Amino acid sequence: MSALNFNTANQTFRQLLGNGLTYRVPPFQRDYSWTEDEWEDLWQDILGLFSEDSESAHYLGYLVLQSSDSKQFEIIDGQQRLSTISILILAALGHLQNLVKDNIDAERNQRRKDNLQNSYIGYVDPVSLISRSKLELNRHNNRFYQTYMVPLETMPKRGLNASEHLLRRAFDWFQTRIVGYCQKDGTAVAAFLDTMVDKLFFTVITVTDELNAFKVFETLNSRGVRLSATDLLKNYLFSIVSSGDTHETELSAIEERWERIVDELGSESFPEFLRVYWNSCNPLVRKVDLFKTIRKQIVTRGQVFDLLRSLDKSASIYATLRDPQDSSLEASERQSLDRLLMFNVRQPLAMLIAAYRKFIDVDRPIFTRLLHAVTVISFRYNVICNLPPQDQEKIYNSVANKISNGTLNNWRSIINALQDIYPEDRLFSAAFQEKEFKTTASRNKKVVRYILFQIEKHESGQEFEFESAAYNLEHILPENPSAAWSHMDEHNQDRFVYRIGNMTPLEKKTNRNIGNKGYLEKIAAFQESCFSITQALPDRYTEWNESTIAARQNQLAKIATAIWRIDFGN
Structure with a gap:
């Protein structure tokens, strides 16, 4: 500072x-x-x-x-x-x-x-x-x-x-x-x-000036103080417009446009939208440099008008991409966006805005397929492998710019450009085998349910609603183990209880009845479950300990590698 x-x-x-x-x-x-x-x-x-x-x-x-x-x-x-x-x-x-x-x-x-x-x-x-x-x-x-x-x-x-x-x-x-x-x-x-x-x-x-004010906003906002950086940008842009021979009705018209954009997104969401929009058609800009970059590049009344028109169009796209229930979306598109929200992944948004602008009216299947591909990449890269998001953002920004300028104009060229942020099978499988999710956090619990229900669908062909209250997430080694689990020392209980291999879907009533009983006491309940991956547990594992949890997670990793994949060669 x-x-x-x-x-x-x-x-x-x-x-x-x-x-x-x-x-x-x-x-x-x-x-x-x-x-x-x-x-x-x-x-x-x-x-x-x-x-x-x-x-x-x-x-x-x-x-x-x-x-x-x-x-x-x-x-x-x-x-x-x-x-x-x-x-x-x-x-x-x-x-x-x-x-x-x-x-x-x-x-x-x-x-x-x-x-x-x-x-x-x-x-x-x-x-x-x-x-x-x-x-x-x-x-x-x-x-x-x-x-x-x-x-x-x-x-x-x-x-x-x-x-x-x-x-x-x-x-x-x-x-x-x-x-x-x-x-x-x-x-x-x-x-x-x-x-x-x-x-x-x-x-x-x-x-002393708007740039310093914007930097102060960034610093204070990072400490939990909400300030109106949105208004600061508005003041700068409109000062350019009003410095020329601008009629009052023209000022009113562009002000109405600005207020429509902010109202659609909300003043707190606008700064994030602005950065996503800017990166969809310009070289990547960090959040702290955004205002300085805009102030440097937008200096004439014509540039302000062009920016506001483009922001107006892109604001509705951004709002759609952040709302999986938007009626203009197809069912598969809504599902993909819902997954991205669940994963809490924002890095692809600039590219998705560029793709929406480019393809939604002329070749919608490209946008739909790209949206699905992004969920697969995000699952592998962000959710399971937990790789650096800044490296990922650079690739998405590059692809967004090339879509915007027409360099990438078909499905094959776009998906190939994303290959560098697609963790290959060996890396993904190894990360999956060691992955744990602390399901005390509601988002983690939702993600694990999603993973296990997708594996169930792949294995049995049955599709269950993973958010249904009729089903619970069963921790085979319980979160609060009884004396029946004394064969595992407390340190290993803590290490393995939140591993994916230790969890399975189960009917709510059954899950409540078996509580924190030992594995042998749970077997009968597992055999009666409607989920095939839960039914299979007693047949495959006669006991439940560190090695069987690891073995099951290795098996689930192989299935997951087949489910969440993109075939770049076809």
């Missing part, structure tokens, strides 16, 4: 708004969106500062600002909190103004109102002597904020957009609470605000 140009400090709201500093929500930042739930939470937190056993301060989280001169700041993250606190202060000032109108301690309340407004809402420019607001909102909200809220004018109730309605409602909501808390006492209002601005504090991160 030493290469980043940013400063970090803890600041109270009073410190934040002092010394003639001004704050601006970037024009294309999202609109004001807090509702009564958030207002109530903030209000209760503030009231807690005035209780008898109150804490000395209340922490409001990270605030990310961008500035080149340390005087004027753009609010990259935190606009909802700053806007709401400003509205609360305006509501209190509105209450003081009403006291003045009602001739209640009018002279002193007027001085209180002017002083507080100058400190936290606006200031007088020492050169022009013009009153200026300390906070500017985005392009959809600022006119309403500056025209009605800052000067405390009567606010209209009609002809407002949705976020302007929220601003007006927030003002009314907080004014009602302040009137109830302070009554008609101007001194109490001033004391309330004076205490509040000293007890609300942020961790303020100030960066």
Whole structure:
């Protein structure tokens, strides 16, 4: 982080708004969106500062600002909190103004109102002597904020957009609470605000440009702090568009397109989608370098429009690939996508987006076959062999780019290009023979059920629904062994209990009845099972120990090698 140009400090709201500093929500930042739930939470937190056993301060989280001169700041993250606190202060000032109108301690309340407004809402420019607001909102909200809220004018109730309605409602909501808390006492209002601005504090991160802001986002997000990198990218792209001779209707149209993309994916999924999209038609970019790369390559209005159109088209593809129940998919495609979700494998997504764009309308079977092949590769490479995903991603990115530019345009050329990330039979079989899954994790349990039910289908021809609640996963050596398993020492029990060879499908009731009994006591139940691979256990193994578990797992590995395979020669 030493290469980043940013400063970090803890600041109270009073410190934040002092010394003639001004704050601006970037024009294309999202609109004001807090509702009564958030207002109530903030209000209760503030009231807690005035209780008898109150804490000395209340922490409001990270605030990310961008500035080149340390005087004027753009609010990259935190606009909802700053806007709401400003509205609360305006509501209190509105209450003081009403006291003045009602001739209640009018002279002193007027001085209180002017002083507080100058400190936290606006200031007088020492050169022009013009009153200026300390906070500017985005392009959809600022006119309403500056025209009605800052000067405390009567606010209209009609002809407002949705976020302007929220601003007006927030003002009314907080004014009602302040009137109830302070009554008609101007001194109490001033004391309330004076205490509040000293007890609300942020961790303020100030960066010099968008690139540093994006790097800060990546760092904070890796530590569990959610920030709006999506908004940051939007601000950059739209600043390029608005810098030219762009009509308002054109801005509105592309903004609607952007919001449609984000709404379809969700703001939290958008950054991941953006990287997948970019890698589907460009050289591989790491997550930490994505914003820098886009900023370097997208520099004209035409490039922004082209990018947004392509993002719009690819967003629906990405949403489809992440939703196996999408009605536009064929049954086999839904099954393949469901497997990828179960395996928790994302590396192929860029290639699958490229293949969908290329083939879905002109030669759909190529896409369908490729989707199935990817599940086989993922099972071998990721699930069983657990090989480095970064090596795999490079191959998928290369294939995605070649599909996008037309270099790879048929099934054979594409599947051959993927051969380097297909673990060959010897490597796959060896890894399968040693594989264990701790089925205390639900995903692992689901994967083992999938494996064993596929082996059952291959061996008997019977297809059972592997997610059905009618069947359980039987650990032959139980997870909690009884005295009947004392022939295996505890160390080996721990080593072998979660090996694939120690598990088999079994009817739920039967599984419950046999519990943690010894192997010889379980044999009769196995013989009555509807699963052929479970029925076969007593015929093949007269006892159950470390060597028989290993022997069965070796046998299952041979079957698995035949099931999950791609014949590159045919």
